[in-house]
Amino acid sequence: MLNIAVLCGALNLFGLTSAVPYNTFDGEGFPACNNVAQVYRPSTIDEMVAVVKDASSKGKPVRASGNGHMWYDTMCSDDPNTVIVKTDAVNRISELVLQNGVGSVVVEAGATFPQVAEWLHARGASLGYTLVNWNITIAGAVAMGAHRSSLREHSQVSSAALAFDIINGKGELVHLERDQTNDTWLAATTSLGLLGVIARVKIEVIADFKVYADQKILDESDVLNGDIYAQISPYVTANYWWWPGLKKFHLRTYGVVPISNFGQAFQSTFSVTEVEGNLALGLLNSGQNLSAPNFATEAIFFGLWSAPNFHDKTTNFPLLFWPVSGYAYDVLIGGLYPDQRPEWEYGLHGKTLELAVPLTQANALLKRVRQLFDQAAAEGKPVTSTYRSGINIKFGKPFDSFLGQTTERVGNRTADWSKGAMMFDFPSFVPTLGDHHRYNEDWYAKLAKTLIDEFPVRPHWTKNTRDIFRQSLQNLNQDSLRRFAKVREQFDPNKTFKSIVGEIIGVV
Incomplete structure (x- = not known):
């Protein structure tokens, strides 16, 4: 009752x-x-x-x-x-087990990555590389197939899950144990919230550790024409930031250092002071109807991003030179610096397009994007990166899940995902003035349609529009969708858990 x-x-x-x-x-x-x-x-x-x-x-x-x-x-x-x-x-953390450097912990639905990471750090443990943004819950990250950037470690958050308790459509608490051969598990590890509410997750942990972060500047041609796999695979995690107006990349790399290493680096990607926020807002708004201010702003942000966006956790002083090092949860998650607020509180909002492509086709996709940039310039309406940190390019080791981004399952197009995936994430500033359209707004739709039509890309489940999901249907594996829908029918026969995404991909 x-x-x-x-x-x-x-x-x-x-x-x-x-x-x-x-x-x-x-x-x-x-x-x-x-x-x-x-x-x-x-x-x-x-x-x-x-x-x-x-x-x-x-x-x-x-x-x-x-x-x-x-x-x-x-x-x-x-x-x-x-x-x-x-x-x-609903954010309780309990049942930590850690023996010989490995173990597990149970976290409830609303526990965020910083909450869990700090709780574990105080007890000599860590979430490892299943770390994402500081404002995301672990259960939410599991549901949406969230990931960090690694070709050496299983960095999709779901890959660290050992068990779930899910509230199904009847209001029953269903317990699942890890079984990569079972369709129910393959559906639950990127469920999009369509099986029910993830109430608890039992997740793998390891002994606490430190990492370094380093960064270097590359010419665009070094990446577009280079061996991307060779450039990033030596590191436990790595990503590129593309500055197309400057034809430059930042390559940021991370690796393990001894826990005794000096360093208390703490990262905040998203926090700014009120003065910084207002200045950035003015700069970015100036490029709504003119192209040149966008290129000038990109150059400013490139310079700011070239220095470490890290502070010393004890003193709060900025760290000025690469590399930096600190505990993994501080370097990889971070949070807000004292006296700073998230950028969106100052009107710095973004739209984005994020698509996963097989790593084997990464060079071809980036070259195609460069062609579209050049075409816009030739037409007199040049476009570049208009956000705080350029175009973010991440990577993922294959992980089998019906709706996962890095899975080796293929759609109608033949594609080799065995080396992993590249995630092309293109955030862009949304002007706060007028019609809120970006400069050369039509170009962004052209970019999305071109990449979806010409490459076997898969959409990120929380960072794309309805139109992107509809266009991407052609690239989704129909067998995976059918098997997911069958599991969903068992969990939620009355279709209590609905979403636009689920409706578009035909699993609701």
């Missing part, structure tokens, strides 16, 4: 709304869901179960959300009766 007292407790913690947007981390004007009826903020798993049971019995769609790490309005369906279960208050 539904526990009414438990449900009321969940209701009272967040309050009720009616037919309003539920926003992404960017806030007002950036909806993850266009219309939702209710937003609950439970504090226990029992309360989450009660909310799902109640909504399911009334035919209301349910979506789980940690910190709204979405970029577009694809998280829910367009049903205005949708219920959001906000998980951030």
Whole structure:
């Protein structure tokens, strides 16, 4: 029987709304869901179960959300009766086991990477390389197939999961143990939240360790015409930042150093002071209708990004020279520096396009993008990177999951994913003036369509528009989609857990 007292407790913690947007981390004007009826903020798993049971019995769609790490309005369906279960208050961490440098820990739905990483650090353990942005929950990262950048380590967060407890469409708590030969596990490890609410994750941990970060500047031709695999594979994690207006790359690399090594480096990719935020906003807005300011701004950001975006954790002084070193959770996750705020709080918002391509086709894709840049310039409307850190290019070792980005499953096009995937992530600034269009707005749509039509790319599940998902259907593995849909039918026969993404790819 539904526990009414438990449900009321969940209701009272967040309050009720009616037919309003539920926003992404960017806030007002950036909806993850266009219309939702209710937003609950439970504090226990029992309360989450009660909310799902109640909504399911009334035919209301349910979506789980940690910190709204979405970029577009694809998280829910367009049903205005949708219920959001906000998980951030359900964030307990327990059951740490660590023997001979390896072990596991159990984390609840709303625990973020910094929360877990700091808790583990105090106990001599670490999440290893399954680390992503500081504002994402671990359960949310598992659901969306999130990754870091590595060809040597399994860096998809799901790869470290040992077990799940998922609240299914009937409000039942289903326990799953790792089994890479089982379709249910292959669906759960990138579920897009369509099997239910991930209530708990048992995840692998290792003994705490330190890493170094180093960076060098490369000419564009060294990457486009080079052996990308050879450039990045020696490192446990690495990524490129592309500055197309300057025809330069930053290659940032990471590796393990002895834990006794000197260094307390702490990274913040996203935080700025109020002065910095306002200056950046003025610079970026100046390029809405003119091309030249965008190239000037890119040059400024390139210079800023050439120095380490790290501080010393103890003194908060900026670190001025590469390499830097520190504990992995500080270097790879980071957070906010004191007296700074996330950039989006100062109006620095972005759109993005992120696509995965087989590493074997990485050079060809980057060269095609360069051709599109050159074509825009020849037409008198040159485009370049208009965001804080250029175009981010990441990598992933193959990991088998029905909807994973780095899986070796192939679609209609023959493609070799065995060496891993390159993730092409192109964020761009959204002007706060006028119609909010970017300079040469049509070019961005042309870029997306060209890459999707000419390469076997797969879409990132939270960083693309509805149109991108529709276009990308041609590149998704139909057998994987059918098998995923079959597992989903078992978990949620009444289709309680819906999303635009699920509807587009045909698994709802």
